[in-house]
Amino acid sequence: MVPRLSNGVDTPLFEIKQIPRKGRGLVARINVATGTRILCEKPLLTVQSEYTTPVDAENMFAAQLKALPKASQREFLSLHNTNPGKYPFTGIVRTNALPCGPSSSVGAVYPTICLINHSCVPNCNHSWNSDTGRETIHAIRPIEAGEEITIAYDCGRVSAVRRAFLKVNFGFDCICRACSLPAAELAASDARRERIQALDDAIGDASRMASRPSDCLRDCHALLQALRKEYDGCTVVLSARAYYDAFQICIAHGDEARASVFAERAYKIRVICEGEDSLETQRMLSFARNPASHPTFGICSFGWKRSRAMVPKGLDAEQFEEWLFKMK
Template sequence: MNDALYIIKDTPSNGKGMFATRDIKHGTCILSENPLVLIGPDNQRNFEAVNSLPMINKMQFLALRNVYSEKEMPVLAGIIKTNALPRGPNSDEAAVYRDLSRVNHSCAPNVHHFWNRITEKESIHAVKDIAAGDEILTSYEEVLMPWAARQVSLQKKFRFECRCKLCTSASNEEYDATVARVKKLSDLIMVYVSMKNDPRKAIECVREILALMDKAGIWGKSTFIHDGYQISAMYSNYDLAKEWADLLLESYLLDEGESGDLYKRYLGYAQNPKSHERAGWGGYIDLKGA
């Protein structure tokens, strides 16, 4: 753990938060942390796990924020619900962390948090350059969500009205329009590939999405770069697939570093795009110039 990159201290209005102690470059791993306690679907077991922690760790757990009242749920359940992060996408297993659970939310985050299945740690990587003294902020929601949906979800799960830089900026409406267009294009990619057998149009959609996300400064392009790679490989354009795979590796490297699960997995596909399980599935359609 490189604890010199951040400090945990009080924020003006959001309890404690994490702050950069020096300038941090895009792609830097700020923290990779072992869980304080592992959380599963059975609350009784979770309570037992918390209660059997060594005293110092139990105190760290009890010092974390709880946005729920005791009328709604027991204190331990409230702390878990406020702070637990899933161990991987769609997992019902989660964990609570001494430091990572202190990272506050922004709809325009400067870090991405993720569970590394190989190291079994939760990590945060900078998704843009961060200046010394800036608060380190992650998104508790998917980034491609419109303002109203974000507010409803944050209110329901974390009991706050988001007043982040994006939610209070004049470009919030423009952001919603970008999100809507990206979603529409994303649906179109599926239509062009699975129904119309038109991968050229699908690749055009991918390129438009990437340009829109760049313009709006939205993190999360890897998913769509992956689409570009997969479409090229499916339709047997292996030179193009290699270009997309190289781009994808660069993107995964910034998102999750060399130890990231995805980076390791796609290193092989970048070297040999034909090794992908869907390579050649669509026969051959020339995508030169697409």
């Protein structure tokens, strides 16, 4: 089967194929460039995370399904179910629903996106665009013709944690490239993910940001390096978050110059991972253009006060990074 894209592009980017030990999946038909929007889909069904009883949940899904056109009902019923039995609709939802945003309690089921298998080192990013009410899939590195298209269903913790999460929430044992690494390499990957988590926690400490901003900025630098190594140089949305953290540290201390560079970098990553029409992408662009519009401008101090025009010129790449992250 060769689906056509619904966004006006007439080149079929992928086909649906059987993938060994994973059921169906999407495979690239042609080479796909980083940042390409591969899919953009409306939900078939949306799901609140909490229902009072399993029967309530099943009845709710049945009612939503009944209201759909016949073709959509067939699409929903053809989706994989790791938990068939007494509550078939709930089983399909549990196997397939993706959250509508990173911390949303609402999930959604899609006709084609739900055929994309998981990888702990995915080549695509999935994101919910609340403006358009659609889920989008973007390539976060070049994908070769014949390669499987993958997304991460989880948020990338150490192997034991994410594997347990995938088992409990999606009902499968992950066989992706990262989970199949030899023991020593898996341990190294886990150590990097532990470090990523520890750095992220340290950067999120507001009192440290106020009292030791240079340390926080250096943690952002270390976090970005760890992400690059762990995710094989892919453009991951976690890097956009790290740049936005760096932006917030600088702007809280009055430095519009560094803040504008960090927001510009966060913007460019969001364009790749989510597209120009994502609200978060647009938010980063507005901060790149006017960092002082951020509500925390100067909230900690004006100790780093520097206008946007004071971004240094004529430095080589290494010198610029040293300036940007206050390495000296």
